Amino acid sequence: MYEGPVQTLIDELGRLPGIGPKSAQRLAFHLLGTDRADAERLAQAITSAARDVHFCQRCFNVAEAEECRICRDPKRDQSVLCVVAEPKDVQAIEKTGEFRGRYHVLGGMIVPIDGITPDKLHIAELLRRMGTEDIAEVVLALNPTVDGETTASYLTKQLRALEVSITRIASGLPVGGDLEYADQVTLGRAFAGRTAM
Numbered sequence: 001m002y003e004g005p006v007q008t009l010i011d012e013l014g015r016l017p018g019i020g021p022k023s024a025q026r027l028a029f030h031l032l033g034t035d036r037a038d039a040e041r042l043a044q045a046i047t048s049a050a051r052d053v054h055f056c057q058r059c060f061n062v063a064e065a066e067e068c069r070i071c072r073d074p075k076r077d078q079s080v081l082c083v084v085a086e087p088k089d090v091q092a093i094e095k096t097g098e099f100r101g102r103y104h105v106l107g108g109m110i111v112p113i114d115g116i117t118p119d120k121l122h123i124a125e126l127l128r129r130m131g132t133e134d135i136a137e138v139v140l141a142l143n144p145t146v147d148g149e150t151t152a153s154y155l156t157k158q159l160r161a162l163e164v165s166i167t168r169i170a171s172g173l174p175v176g177g178d179l180e181y182a183d184q185v186t187l188g189r190a191f192a193g194r195t196a197m
Contacts, residue, residue, distance in 0.1 A: 006032070055087075058129070060105040060122050062087045070094075070102060077101040079136040083126065083155065085109050085143065093141060101139070104129065109147040110154055118154060126155075130162050137165040144171040144189065 001007055006028065014024035031039055055061070056068035063069070070076060070090070080101030084090055090103050106121045129135070138159055142148035152168060159166050172190030182190070 055105075059103050060087075060107060060125070061090050061103055075100075079134060080139065081129070081133075081135045081137070082139040082141050084141050085148070085151070089141065099139075101137075106151070109142065109145075109151040111147050111150075121151075123155070123158065127158060127162075130159070130164065135164060137167060140166065140168045144185070 002010065009028045009031070010021075010024045013019055013027050014021055016024075019027070031042070052064055053062055054064070054066075056063040056071055057066050058071045059068060061068040061070065063071075065072075077100050080099075081104055082093065082099055082101055083104045083106065084093070085106050085108055087105055090105065093099050093103075104122065104126050106123065106126070108116055108121055110116060110118055110121065130138075138155075140152045140155060142152050156166055170189075170193040172186060172193050
């Protein structure tokens with residue numbers, strides 16, 4: 001163990017997801033070795049984000065105002081709603097430039113074994129939006145994992161009674177991938193989602 005502020009820094013960095021004790025120690029000593037102005041700029045960025053960034057009251061994406069820039073944009077297609085697990089998923093989709101609708105961020109996925117049940121996600125808010133907004137299509141853009149499948153299945157059952165079109169983003173082989181390395185589920189999805197040429 002190190003003394004005082006050094007150990008405190010290591011401990012706090014170690015609380016970040018994906019950062020183990022060795023990585024936390026490496027990061028701490030990197031920060032201690034940087035120019036003081038750089039360290040203060042990082043500290044200011046963290047403080048500013050914690051103080052100024054909120055979650056959009058409509059879609060639960062990150063926002064600096066009551067609503068995020070996407071919900072405030074009148075040019076977005078209000079009839080199409082893309083459901084994602086996390087705000088980082090919104091950014092990944094936005095980078096493609098292919099989707100011009102709006103979003104709803106669940107705040108995670110259903111994982112019963114970890115105690116993450118539907119009531120712990122923003123599913124009730126999604127269903128409320130369905131009753132107050134003129135939404136014709138819901139696109140489920142969830143990871144093709146067991147948790148993603150569980151969440152998509154649950155949402156489909158909830159939304160089916162609302163007479164809305166429910167679609168799912170395609171999944172399958174990545175560009176540049178080799179068939180021999182694809183798992184059965186991925187390869188099966190690639191065949192199920194095949195399109196005409």
